[in-house]
Each structure stands twice: as structure tokens, then as C-alpha cells.
Amino acid sequence: MSTLADSLFGVIENRISPIAARLSSQRHVVAIKDGFIASMPFLIVGSFMLLFSHPPFSETSQWGFAQWWLGIVKQYNDQLMMPYNMTMGIMAVFITGAIAYNLAQSYKLNGLMAALLALMTFLVVAAPAKDGALSVASLGGEGIFTAILISLYCTEVMHLLVKYNIGFKLPEQVPPKIRQSFDLLIPIVVIFLTLYPLNLFMQSHFGLLIPQAIMAVFAPIISAADSLPAVLIAVLLCHLLWFAGIHGAAIVGGILQAFWLSNLGLNQEALTAGEPIPKIFIEPFWQFFITVGGSGATMGLVILYLRSRSAHLRSIGRLGLVPGMFNINEPIIFGSPVVMNPLLFIPFITTPLLNAIIAWTATRTNLINHVISLAPWTTPGPIGAAWSTGWDWRAVVLVLFLIGLSTLIYYPFFKMYERQLLQQEAEMAHETLAEEMK
């Protein structure tokens, strides 16, 4: 075990971690991730309203409460859907501005100006005005990859122009606010000259807007990212990184977020259209099923710690219980420690993988509803699972089952580790006793 384990840990520590570290410190990756984070509150509230507008009862339900709710939804559908339409429905608008802002900040450019520039450009390519109206068709999930590319492009244009000092030179006496607005004139012109002809060409030759073309290019990757092997690879990578003491979820999740949001958009469109829900792999699926209690699905481990005979593990269990309910498990990971602990490596990796296989299959076979809404990642597992699947009680049962299963998987390894710690604790007690006897 030891040589194999050592070489495996060596690979994680020396090869995977540095790559992940570099990737997640990369300026554009960081800007995209922070842009998503900034847009999240809008998306959570918006998708909550979508759920409210689609009560989890059938039209034929006899229950009075269900009929009352369905009646309200029928009568006020447009009014109820407005918060959804203006948040989730046009999420790419928020994301565009937020990514451009963050990237500009990292270049020490004016974030507000970059956000406005990117916003304008995004609307030009994604929602050309016609008969006094903008089409929102490409502003939701379909526009996400376009939002990323446009916001990076616009900010890079700004950055290059500043770097090579191209711009209007206004005299020093001009107030800074006015100078700033002049700074943007040339980038706007450059963007119109580059992207607008491309947009017109795409429309006249292929009848496609740029977002539709980009989605067509990304379609195979998006559908591949929803497959079980892709889910398992992501889970494995995340946990290998955590094992090396690096926040794997932040890195893997940062990269997956674009796919998660695009999948969520597709699911929500299907829901409003009354069609079967197509996608499985969305953030709540990861959060509440695969990693219930935090990365490594450590809820089961916390339960074991609480009743451990080792004083150390018992105190970690007590420290970790409440945060663990909200999917925060740093006390467990660093306090146990799980990080670089060969005894806990196997369950820490296999539990979330097994959870992923079970939850993916359960969703696929419609044993539980698909994820159709976002819940904050700190929502306790069973509640978050119900919330994000449109209040499906079967999702709650599944989460409770997965917690039980993780307890079982962790148990033998926990026992081995406990025995080791008990021995150490006994030796220490012995030594202090010997000290006192002197």
C-alpha cells in the first residue's frame, strides 16, 4: 500500500495541484468565475419564481390547496413569470457585464466602462432590434457561451488600446468623468467594425445570430458534459485536489459553471414549454446529491465522529456538525485531517463517485425529478435537493439514503483511523502520567 499510495500522492501533490493552481489563478478563468458568482443571486431568485409558477401538482389534483395554487398560477401567469423572465430569462446579460467588469478590474481598467461596452456588444450580436422590440431568445441559457466570449473580447480590445496608448488625448483640464467617456469611443468603433460585419454575414448567409452559431459549435461538448463519465471525471478531479488540500470544488465548479447554467436554462425552457426535462448535471445535483455535507460527502463521517471513542475525532465531529449541515466541511477536512491521510483516501474518493452514479441513474430513470431550479449551495442537503427539483419528496429520500450509505462506506476506514488515534491518545496519557509520577 505505502509505495503505491506514496507515488499516487506524489502525483497529486506535484503534478495535478500546480496545474490546477495555475489554471484557477489565470486572469480570464478568474473573471469568468467571479462573473458567474456576481450573477448568482439574480438567478436564484428568478428560478425560485419559476418553481412558484409551476406548482408540483397535477391539474386533476383533488386537494383544495393544490387547486387554489394552480388557479392563482393560471390567472396571473404573466405577472408571476416576470421576475423569472427578467433574471434567468436574460441571464447572459448579467453575466456579460459581470465578467467584463471583473476582467477589466484585473487589468486595472475602468470596470464600469468595460461592462457597459460588453453589454452593448452583446446586445448587438444577440438581440438585434426589430420593429421596436429586442428578442430575448438568445439572452438566456443559449447566450451563455456568447456572453463569455463577448465580454472577454471587448475587455481585451480595451486593454490592447490602452496598452498601445491608442485613444483621444484630451487636455488635463477636462474633468476625469468626461475623459473616461471619451476613452470608450475608439473601443466602441473597433467593436462595431469587427463584430457587426461578422454578425450581418452570419445572418445573411446562415440565417443565424452569433449566439445560435456558437451554441451549435458547443452543442456536442454540452451534451458530452451531461454524461455519466463526464460527471465522474469531474467528481474524481475535484476530490483528488481536495485530498491535496486544494479547494477542488472551487476549481472544478468554476470551469463547469458555464455548462451548469446552460443546462439549467435548457431545463427551464423545457419546463415552461411543458416538454420533458432534458439535462441532469447542474450545480444543485452536484451540491446536494454528490457532495452532501461538503466535498467527500462527509456528512456520514461527521455522524461517525460524533460517537467516536477518540477525543480528537469527537471534538472534530462537534465542530463540524452544524457547518456540515450547510455543506461547509473545512473543519472535517483539515481537522481530521482528511487531507493527505492515506486511511481516509479511499472513502473520500469513492463515496462521492458512488453518490454520483446513484443520483445520476435515479434522475435518468425518473425515480426523482430533474434539477430545474437553483438553491443557494449552503442550503441543507435534503431541503436543497427538494427545492431544486421542484419540491420532489423523493429527492429528500434519496439524499437521506445517500447520507446513510456514506456512513456505511466511511465506517471501516473510520474504525481503522480511530484505532490509530486511540493508541496515540493512550500513549500520550501514559507519558503525562509518567511525567507526573516523577
Added chain:
Amino acid sequence: MVKILLCCSAGMSTSMVVQRMEKAAVQLSLDARIEAVGMEEFRDKIADYDCCLLGPQIKYKLTDFQQRAAEFNKPVTVINTMDYGMLNGEKILKSALSLIDSHKGA
């Protein structure tokens, strides 16, 4: 007053450490302002604090953040893994104080 910034992925787990550190500060009757933020806020916040402690899960950000903090002449370090896991506020507070002291001395 001592001003200490803590930073982790989302500012969640470090906020638990902050509570413990604040308790320890009260016991030492030390006037301290301690705050936990997510990674994306580090850039805007560091100028206002005397030092920054990173959660061990984002130790890979250390060089990046040190460069940024150097512009304002502020020290950055990673919290000891075990102290972090055990939420040992007192030890982490003391190590922050000695970090600030040694930085001033240097």
C-alpha cells in the same frame, strides 16, 4: 487597532474562524477588527487591513495574493492546517499578531 483579513473560497469556513478569533481577542482585551471574505473580494479589501490570512484550501493563491498585497506593503500567509481544522481562534490570532509584528520589524 489591529485589522486582520481572512480569505477563503467563499468566506464561509473562515467566518467560523473569525468568530473564534474575536472571542480570543476579547479575552486578550485586544482591540481588533477581523473579517472573512471570499477570494474575489481580496483585491478590494487588502488595502484596509494590516495582514491577510488565507484558508489552507486556497494556499495556491498565496503568490498571487502576496504580489497584490505587496503594493500596499501588507503581509499574507496561509493558516496552519490543523489550527484551521480545529478552529483554534487563539492560536491563529496570535500567529497573525506575530506576522504583523515581524513585518513591521522587517
